[in-house]
Amino acid sequence: MKKYILIFVLSLILVTTNIVKAQNLLIPMDNKQNDHLRAYGLVYWSLQSPRQYKAEWLLNYRSGSFLIEDHNDVRQKANIMGVSFETLSASDLNTIYQIIDNSNMESVSLEKAPKIAIYTPPDREPWDDAVTLALTYADIPYDTLWDKEVLAGKLTLYDWLHCHHEDFTGQYGKFYGAYRNALWYQKQVMRFKKSAQESGYSTVKEHKLAVAKSIKDYALQGGFFFMMCTPDTLDIALSAEGIDIISPEIDGTPIDPDCQSKLDFSRTLAFENFILETRPDVYEFSNIDNPKPNLNPMDGLEDFVLFEFAAKHDPIPTMLTQNHVNTVRGFLGQTTSFNKDTIKNTITIMGDIEGSNYAKYLHGTIGRGTFTFLGGHDPEDYKHRVGDPQTNLALHKNSPGYRLILNNVLFPAAKKKNRKT
Secondary structure, three states: OHHHHHHHHHHHHHHHHHHHHHOEEEEOOOOOOOOHHHHHHHHHHHHHOOOOOOEEEEEOOOOOEEEEEOOHHHHHHHHHHOOOOEEEOHHHHHHHHHHHHOOOOEEEEEOOOOOEEEEOOOOOOHHHOHHHHHHHHHOOOOEEEOHHHHHOOHHHHOOEEEEOOOOOOOOHHHOHHHHOOOHHHHHHHHHHHHHHHHOOOOOHHHHHHHHHHHHHHHHHOOOEEEEEOOOHHHHHHHHOOOOOOOOHHHHOOOOOOOHHHHOOHHHOOOEOOOOEOOOOOOOOOEOOOOOOOOOOHHHOOOOEEEOOOOOOOOHHHHHHOOOOOOEEOOOOOOOOOEEHHHEOOOOEEEEEOOOOOEEEEEEEEEOOEEEEEEOOOOOOOOOOOOOOOOOOHHHOOOOHHHHHHHHHHHHHHEOOOOOOO
C-alpha cells in the first residue's frame, strides 16, 4: 500500500511540475503595457539569457504581445525594467491560441537574440541617433563600427545593421549651404577626406560608395539592414557609380553635365527614376524626399498610418508594423518621407501619409536578406535641428515611433515559417 501511495505522490509531483513548466507570462503590448520600449529589451534578454527562455511574438494579438516562459528571474527582470506582465494558465494560453487561429493573427517563435551593429562615426554623439537611443534605453547590447570595419568584412559577424544618418553620396550631408563656415562641418570634411585616403580611395565619394556596396552585399548574403533619415543616399550612391554628381563647390571637381541620364537604377535597393538635386546650397539629395514637409507638429499633416497585413500570409510586414496605435505622429528628418513615384514596385509600403504621395515606412528583400527604411530622424523630436538636446526616452516609454525601430531590432530573432497556401 505504501508503495502505491509513494508512486501516486511522485506522479502528482511530476504532473504539478509539468503544469508549472507549461505556464507562461504574457507581455502585453496594448495600452496595458507600462513601458513598451523596455518590453522589447525584456524579450531580448530572455533570448540572450544562458537559460534561453522560449519566447513567442503574438502578431496582431493585443498589439503584438509576447509570450515568455514563466520563471522567477524573468519576473524579477520585468519588475526591474518596469515592464508589465500577466500570468497565464494552460487554459488561458489555449484560449489565446484559439483566438489567434480564428483571427488575422499569428504566433511566431523567437529563436535567438540577434547580434547588432550600428554604423556610426567614432566621434558622433550616441544621443544623436534614434536607434542608439532606443537600444540603450531598452538595454539591448550593440557594437559600433565605421568605414574601416565595414570594408574589412566585419559585417558578417552581425545579424542586424543600422546606419546612423550617413550620406553615402560623398556630399557631407548637403550641409554646405548652411554650415560651410562652421568649424564642425570643416572638421567633418577633413576627417572624411583623411579616412578615404587611409583606405586607398582618392575621393570621399569613392570611399562611401565602397561602403554602400559592402552594405548591399551584407543584405544580399542574408543580413537585416535598417536605416532612417538618409536611406536614399545609399541608393543614390549605388546608382551613380563612376559618375560625378557632386557640385564643384563641395568636391572641387566639375560635375558631369549628363549625370542624371547616366544613373543606373538596376543597382539600387528601393528607389528608381529619381531626379538628383545637385545645387550645393539646397538641403536635398533628390526628389525622393518631400522638399516641403509641414513644419507645425500640431496640425498632424506629417502623421502617418500603418497598414494592416495578413499575419498568416505576410508575417514579415506584420511584425514590422506591430503597434498599439494605427496612426503614428509624424517627425521630420533630412529625408522625411519617400515620394511614391520613385519607389520600386517590388517594395512593400508599410505606412504612408494619408492624402499625400509620400510613404513613410518601406520594406524590401534582396538576395537572402532584407532592408527596411523609415523616413525622419527622431520619432519624439519633431524637427530635430543640429545641436538639439538628447531625447529622454523615459518620457516617451510608450512611443509608437520608437516601437517601429524595436520591431526591426527583434525581427531577425523570428523563426521563419513557410508561407501558407
